[in-house]
Amino acid sequence: MMILVAGLCAVALAWWAFRRQSSSRVPSAQATLRAATPMSKPAASPASVEGQVGPAPEVLPAPPELAAFQWLKVQDLDAPRRDALLEAIKGIPRPPHSLQKLLSPEFVARASSSELSDLVMGEPLIAAKVLSTVNAPFYGLHKPVTGIGQAVTFLGMSTVRNICVQYMLAEAFKPRLATSQKAFDGIWRASAIASELCVRLSKALNLPEQGSLSTQVVLGFVGHLSAASLMPPQALNDWLSLGRLDRAQREQEVMELSAGEVGGLLMNAWGLPEALVSGVRAIDRVLVTPMTANDSMENSRNAVSYLCARLGERLAQGQLKSLEGYNPFDDVCADTFYLNQHLRNPLLRALPAALASVDVQEAMQQMLSGGSVKKG
Numbered sequence: 001m002m003i004l005v006a007g008l009c010a011v012a013l014a015w016w017a018f019r020r021q022s023s024s025r026v027p028s029a030q031a032t033l034r035a036a037t038p039m040s041k042p043a044a045s046p047a048s049v050e051g052q053v054g055p056a057p058e059v060l061p062a063p064p065e066l067a068a069f070q071w072l073k074v075q076d077l078d079a080p081r082r083d084a085l086l087e088a089i090k091g092i093p094r095p096p097h098s099l100q101k102l103l104s105p106e107f108v109a110r111a112s113s114s115e116l117s118d119l120v121m122g123e124p125l126i127a128a129k130v131l132s133t134v135n136a137p138f139y140g141l142h143k144p145v146t147g148i149g150q151a152v153t154f155l156g157m158s159t160v161r162n163i164c165v166q167y168m169l170a171e172a173f174k175p176r177l178a179t180s181q182k183a184f185d186g187i188w189r190a191s192a193i194a195s196e197l198c199v200r201l202s203k204a205l206n207l208p209e210q211g212s213l214s215t216q217v218v219l220g221f222v223g224h225l226s227a228a229s230l231m232p233p234q235a236l237n238d239w240l241s242l243g244r245l246d247r248a249q250r251e252q253e254v255m256e257l258s259a260g261e262v263g264g265l266l267m268n269a270w271g272l273p274e275a276l277v278s279g280v281r282a283i284d285r286v287l288v289t290p291m292t293a294n295d296s297m298e299n300s301r302n303a304v305s306y307l308c309a310r311l312g313e314r315l316a317q318g319q320l321k322s323l324e325g326y327n328p329f330d331d332v333c334a335d336t337f338y339l340n341q342h343l344r345n346p347l348l349r350a351l352p353a354a355l356a357s358v359d360v361q362e363a364m365q366q367m368l369s370g371g372s373v374k375k376g
Helices: 002-025 029-038 079-089 100-102 107-111 113-121 124-134 146-154 155-170 176-205 210-219 221-230 246-257 261-267 274-288 297-317 336-342 351-356 358-370
Strands: none
Touching: 029 210, 079 100, 079 221, 079 261, 100 107, 100 113, 100 155, 107 210, 107 297, 113 124, 113 146, 113 155, 124 146, 146 155, 155 176, 155 210, 176 210, 176 221, 176 297, 176 351, 176 358, 210 297, 210 336, 221 246, 246 261, 246 274, 246 336, 261 274, 274 336, 297 336, 297 358, 351 358
């Protein structure tokens, strides 16, 4: 009997030793789950980066209306709907051929004021409109200018080129109804404010390819001009006053695609460089594009462009009276949910200070009031 009991005890001890050894080698299910699921790093606080203010908010889920929205691209449409949209944009005339040269990468990178003047003077009607705009109170020059080269001296190459682009685009967009005219006027004004804001911010932030960036902001409004041309009058009544998300939803309901995607189709049909068109498309897509762990300078450029476009619209419509006291990190809504993620990139650490600078504040106030201001 004692032998039997001793044997049973030995078996029990061996089993206990085996279980203990196994448990030391095999982690618990909870430990395995923790090891397999990397902990997400907290977002860097803007306070830890020079030039930003306030702590970074916790990462939150997207607003329900944004999370539920599906941004459509042309490849998402079936053939009949795609063909119908392409047929509709054929009715929008091409702008002057000189627009292609004006927007070519080589011209944007290296053209002198005299080369820009020669190009624009080849389109006498556009040249007259450009000089009329440059001399208007909107730009606040202290004395009249009589040539494009002189305008460049006072306003800068990027500003004058963007004015030229706006008037060349105007040749393609002719409103048919009074309701359309009101929408067109609002879009033109917004594009002028947005492009000038981009000129100033890109310089303050030392972004690469500043001239092409502000021009892309102007071209970003091509889609909205297209929408004003293609959508029925009843759909235009409060369209421009809506936020970017609500507008995109309405545009997809009426045109199959949002304005930014329609603008890309139209610019492709005009034969503009694909790299330029892709850059313009990316601006509106900031609305639905989350920031990634390896967010690039290109994404930061797109975010600044989107911010400028949105602020240009709000200033043009009187939804904002000025940029005094404006902080993008306090501007929280579905339209800016992903934008604010991109703007927290350390590459844009100086953005709040740039928005609050005297140069930007005076320039925006000038464009809204028509008073005089020193041009930089």
